[in-house]
Amino acid sequence: MISRFWQKTSCAILGGVIAVALSTIAWTAEARNRLETFSFDVTQNRIEFATLEGVEPTGQVIADPMRIVIDLPGAIYEGKTVRRNIGRAVQAVRVGRVNEETTRLVVEFAPNFPLETDRLRLQARSPRHWSIQLPESVAAANIQSTAFVWPLVGTLTAGFGWRIHPITNQRRLHKGIDIAAPIGTPILAVADGTVVAAGWDDGYGNFVELQHADGNRTLYAHAHRLLVQKGMTVRQKQAIAEVGSTGRSTGSHLHFEVLVAGTNPADPMAFLPQRYVLFDVAAR
Ligand SMILES: [Zn+2]
Structure with a gap:
């Protein structure tokens, strides 16, 4: 099952504002749903997350600084906000919560990074397993993210x-x-x-x-x-x-x-x- 519902709803002074509308995925309010895994594969340029039960994520792109914010309504997250530094284009990825009922995932880009918002794809592999493919321009900018290369592959x-x-x-x-x-x-x-x-x-x-x-x-x-x-x-x-x-x-x-x-x-x-x-x- 693949859903591609990043839709441009308005274009304000800030830049692009994007909403995700997902009507095909059912979500049960009774379930004690929670975030299970959250990862960012820099080489594949892809963010993936999975919840215990099905979830209907909502996403938006916010400028100044540029970031993708994904909320998982009904999915609890009880830990502290965790932030991981990544590189130059995608500067950091973090997980936290909006409130007791909603987990929030944030992908932070470099200030003024020209994110091609119309090319973002939020895809459901199953009702509980989602991925976001970032544009290739992000990977290109990330490649020189640090001064070092790996000393070997192992x-x-x-x-x-x-x-x-x-x-x-x-x-x-x-x-x-x-x-x-x-x-x-x-x-x-x-x-x-x-x-x-x-x-x-x-x-x-x-x-x-x-x-x-x-x-x-x-x-x-x-x-x-x-x-x-x-x-x-x-x-x-x-x-x-x-x-x-x-x-x-x-x-x-x-x-x-x-x-x-x-x-x-x-x-x-x-x-x-x-x-x-x-x-x-x-x-x-
Ligand atoms: Zn050692």
């Missing part, structure tokens, strides 16, 4: 933050993210830079540290083999090492750190282009 196995170390059993800050990949997979420089360290550390194993023009540094650890030496200049996407499991490591993976101003570890996910943003709302 499976994210550990995030940034405090944890019990799998080998030492000590509680300590995991200063980067872990991306699992086969031994020998090329590790790419996330941005142009200079090699300030390339060598061995008992913890990091074979590692490379790059200095970037903005003052930040990036670190790549547990490499099987290094492909650069201290003092070299590297270009973004240049292979600087190969994935391995050297140092204190339990399997073949890249440990990747971002050191703000060269010293303060920060969550690399905030610097890497986001490919998929999932709001875990069902557990609330």
Whole structure:
């Protein structure tokens, strides 16, 4: 079942105002309906959400700043408002509520972003599963959303933050993210830079540290083999090492750190282009 009912109802000073009219989808007021999943796939340029029961979303586009607001009447959301930063064109996506009966999803665009509102499509795959395809112009603008590229394609196995170390059993800050990949997979420089360290550390194993023009540094650890030496200049996407499991490591993976101003570890996910943003709302 596909419904395409983004209809232009008025064109005020603000820009486009769009209403969604959905008559074919039944919604039962008695049901204790709630939002189950909400995600934004940056590569597919698509927003998806699902509710426990069928829902009739209402949507509008509001200018200044440009945003898409989708309300889910009858669907409860009991958590706090959650906002996730995305990139340049779509700056953030958030989930919250209007009141106790209505969940609200908001897609925030960059100020003055020329959103082609007549090309928006709100589609129902089922009465409870919906998606919105954003125009291709959004994806084009999002591509250069961050200065970094991903150092490799792999499976994210550990995030940034405090944890019990799998080998030492000590509680300590995991200063980067872990991306699992086969031994020998090329590790790419996330941005142009200079090699300030390339060598061995008992913890990091074979590692490379790059200095970037903005003052930040990036670190790549547990490499099987290094492909650069201290003092070299590297270009973004240049292979600087190969994935391995050297140092204190339990399997073949890249440990990747971002050191703000060269010293303060920060969550690399905030610097890497986001490919998929999932709001875990069902557990609330
Ligand atoms: Zn790690």
